[in-house]
Amino acid sequence: METGSGAEVGGTDDGVQAVGAVEAGAEPEWTGLPPGLLRMRRLLLVVWLVPLTVAAGLLPGLLAGPGWAAFALVPFALLVWGWSMLGRNWRSWRYAERADDLLISRGVLWREETIVPYGRMQLVEVTSGPVERRFGLASVQLHTAAAASDARIPGLLPPEAERLRDRLTELGEARSAGL
Numbered sequence: 068m069e070t071g072s073g074a075e076v077g078g079t080d081d082g083v084q085a086v087g088a089v090e091a092g093a094e095p096e097w098t099g100l101p102p103g104l105l106r107m108r109r110l111l112l113v114v115w116l117v118p119l120t121v122a123a124g125l126l127p128g129l130l131a132g133p134g135w136a137a138f139a140l141v142p143f144a145l146l147v148w149g150w151s152m153l154g155r156n157w158r159s160w161r162y163a164e165r166a167d168d169l170l171i172s173r174g175v176l177w178r179e180e181t182i183v184p185y186g187r188m189q190l191v192e193v194t195s196g197p198v199e200r201r202f203g204l205a206s207v208q209l210h211t212a213a214a215a216s217d218a219r220i221p222g223l224l225p226p227e228a229e230r231l232r233d234r235l236t237e238l239g240e241a242r243s244a245g246l
Contacts, residue, residue: 162246
């Protein structure tokens with residue numbers, strides 16, 4: 068018996084593979100965030116740090132001499148470091164829908180995995196600020212009975228965010244009806 072993608076696969080007499088039920092305790096099928104979120108965050112990094120780099124090089128260079136233009140290396144190094152860190156952070160975000168709960172995993176140095184049971188969800192919001200709208204993105208915010216819940220999935224495409232909101236709301240209503 069072979070397994071793949073969390074589904075049990077069994078061969079038939081004619082050699083055709085059939086996909087059966089998902090194994091209990093199988094690894095969930097994770098979904099990453101779209102690349103638009105990474106592009107948006109990197110653009111914001113450039114918008115803030117390139118003018119700062121130019122100002123840090125020009126002002127001291129013109130006022131105190133060319134040697135002082137080396138101060139531009141500090142924001143430039145921050146730009147280079149931030150560029151790669153944003154990529155690592157973007158790759159760390161993922162979510163998975165399971166039968167009874169939603170998993171959200173994130174973090175590079177400190178991994179954080181949030182499990183939100185569908186029956187505990189009280190409100191599911193789709194939000195999109197002006198910058199997110201410009202990049203065609205939306206975020207899903209989950210509110211639960213716990214006051215400290217910070218279950219959020221940023222940077223989704225609006226159709227996926229709306230699909231997820233509708234699905235989570237439906238599953239939440241179905242699970243809470245049994246309480």
